Amino acid sequence: MHGTESISTVICHLRQKNIPCSQATFIGICRTIGCDWTDEELMALSAGFRGGIGCSYSEGSCGAFVAGVMALGMFLPEDNAKAVALSKELFEYFKHRYGTVICGNIVYKNGFSACTGCCLCIGEKVVELLDRERAWMQKKD
Secondary structure, X not given: OOOOOOHHHHHHHXXXXXXXXXXXXXXXXXXXXXXXXXXXXXXXXXXXXXXXXXXXOOOOEOHHHXXXXXXXXXXXXXXXXXXXXXXXXXXXXXXXXXXXXXXXXXXXXXXOOHHHHHHHHHHHHHHHHHHHHHHHHHHHO
């Protein structure tokens, strides 16, 4: 069940509070989809993906992207194959939009101004994918 705030609103609010991309995206998705974990637990789980994994920037995957992949697995625990397939779809979508999934390349090309956009791109797409998957599962039953 979705919360009352949109994914965009939640992520923008977190980013305005200087919450890093991986954490803002993961918390935003979890709050929007519905999760009983605390913000502190979600922050801790997604902390290491900040700045392209451990602030590696030039070599690591975008933290927002990794947060989206984590959320897909978290919300589809009964179907690993589906989580993998949706992760591939997310990868292709994000790569088409930004030209890469590497944090440093996105920042180099667009500056840090692109970071909130990456969070919104991933958050909105993950919610869309999970909504689509749940609708398909309900029709199947």
